[in-house]
Amino acid sequence: MRAAIVLLVGLAFIGGCFAKYCMPEQNCWPSSDRLAQFKGTLKGKLVLPTDAFFVNATKGVIYNERYTTNPGMIVYANSPKDVQNSILLANEFNIRVSIVTSGHDFIGRNTAKGSLQINMSQMQYLNVDLADNSSDTGMSATTEVGNLWGKIYAEVAGKYNKLIVGGSSETVSPAGYTMGGGHSPLSRKLGLAVDNVLEIDAVTANGDIVHLTPSGTTSVNADGVVSLTADTDLFWALRGGGGSTFAVVTRFKYKVHEPPSDGFVQFSCAMYYANETHVHAYDIYNALNDFLVSLPPEFGGYVISTAPAQANPTYNTSASPGMIMVAFEIWGGLEKAKPYLQKVMDFHPEWHIKWPGTCQPNVYKKWWDYRQNIHDRGGFGRTYLWDSLLQVDSFNDNFTRVMTEGMGTAYLNKLVPTCTGTLIGGKVTEFPADSSSVGPGLRNGLMALSCGVSWPNSLSYLDNIIISLLQKWNQELVKLGQGVYYNEPSSVLANWKVDYWGDKYPSVDKEF
Structure with missing residues (x-):
């Protein structure tokens, strides 16, 4: 019950669907004198829609531009006191609060029309x-x-x-x-x-x-x-x-932790999803089903799948055979990793994509030696994301079927999704179930699999069509696993309370 009480306090604060908030065009909105007084309490910066900087403050902040919307005011907080004063003002005038920092929430939970948006990006101690x-x-x-x-x-x-x-x-x-x-x-x-x-x-x-x-x-x-x-x-x-x-x-x-004395091994190997006559993906996914379950906890990293693509000028995409890639970050030296890596190197080498330095282990003394060269900056645009927390028993023929059918649907509709499966398990499973509020699917899982499709802002009129085409795949993936990862969910979840937190929040269902 303790979690239910805390959650409901939070929802009274954030949840726009549970209360009617004061909006900028209404008489309840704070007067210019009150806003000037509020501005004087801030160490940071207050930006209003009448300020020239407001346009810059609202663009390039939210990565998924399906959810770009204008708040009623923006506070660039420079201290906890700035945040406190912002919350007090919002409570005084019944203004919805939204919080944004790096803008990576992909279902619009970090912005809201007419809200008092607290931008945390300036707090950098x-x-x-x-x-x-x-x-x-x-x-x-x-x-x-x-x-x-x-x-x-x-x-x-x-x-x-x-x-x-x-x-x-x-x-x-x-x-x-x-x-x-x-x-x-x-x-x-x-x-x-x-x-x-x-x-x-x-x-x-x-x-x-x-x-x-x-x-x-x-x-x-x-x-x-x-x-x-x-x-x-x-x-x-x-x-x-x-x-x-x-x-x-x-x-x-x-x-903060000490690194292993014998360093790290970085290994990535990509294979063509298909060629002109054969879809390799069935064999690759079937092999991965057994291989991933066998990996020791020293193996971290990703399985990345990109659908084959038809040339499509509308989406600005070119024809591609697609790929499935393993990208491992291996704790410790090469000796223990060799037998597992050899299996990858020996698996249909004729399907391997011949990129420089791939499908061969690279040994680094320090984690930073290779991490500093990884630049996954993401990009702005319209995005639909969906994910599932896959367990050990999720990796079977059904996984192969769901992935290949989903990729096939995308190909026929000239969409090019990418799915990134992050390996979990190992040490994650050793912490007590009630040690934190994460759901059981994340605590007990083997992979957090997140898929996404992006398209240009100029095609906003296709939003609903694109999302509807991907719903079956989305739903099948959720059924295959146990819940979804809070940070990378679909915007279409019928039972989000259980999907996020599993059996940790049954007591709040009646409160919603």
Whole structure:
């Protein structure tokens, strides 16, 4: 029941479908004098629709441009006090709040028309402590949520040669990533991001600034009154409950880890999905079904599938045979990895795509030596995303069927989806089920499989048609697994409470 109470507090704060909010064109909106007074309380910047900068502040912020919409005002927060004052203003005038940092939420949960949007990108404190007794590794990194993982990796791994569990894309911030669970190629050895959180600073729905630890909560209200309790509910809920759901997080403190003494092996190998006469994908997926289940926890990384494509000037795509690629990040030296890698290298080498340096292991002494050259920046456009948390028993003939049928439907309709399966399992499964609020599908899974299709903004009139064409594939994938990953879900989920959190939230169903 503890999670239900916390969640409902968050929904009163964020949930636009449960209350009617004041909008900019209404008399309830704060006056210009009140906004000027509010602006004077901020260390950061207030941007209004009448300001010339407002156009820049709303463009290039949300990656999925299907959800580009104008808030009623934007606060670039520079401190927890800025966030607190923003929440207090929103509560005073019944204004909806939206939170955005790096803009990577793909179903519009980080923006809302007429909202008071708090942009957290300016909060960029970062410190690495190599002698922290509060961490069982003896090391920690404290970061405000405006930092992106590229910067954090450069500090933790590049400067100090240490490891931290973070996002695969350098342009993602720690905020929503961590609150959604946070998987990584390092997770099979080090756990999810939520398993590595030591402390959280946040601002609650009633405007309290809180410091959260596994042993209790320190709160400071708007009047400066400090209270200490042994309550850990919010600390539990924020680690897996989803971004902007329960509170506005301003800072995380994470465990930092020593790297393996014998370094890392990076290995990627791509095979053609099909050629002119044969669809290789059936054989490749069938082989992967057995191979992935057999991998030891030292193997992290991805299975990436791109559908074959027909030339389509409308979507600005050219003909392609498609591909299925394994991209492994292997903890430790080459010796233990060799037997597994040899299986890949020996599997139909005539199907291998002959890219330089691929289908051969590359040994690195330091994680940063290869991580610094990975630039997954993403791109802006219209996107439909869907995902499933696949378990060990998901990898069978049904998986092969669902993937090939889905890719086939996309090909016939001249769509070019890409599916990225992130390996989980290993250390992730060793944490107690109730240690955080992540759902059982993520805690017990073997792969978080996320698929997506993008198309130009000029084709916005095709949004509903494209999404409807992919619904069967979406639904089949969800049935194949156990729930969905909060950070990469479809915008079309009939039972999202169970899909996100499984049996951890049955008590809130009646409240919704």
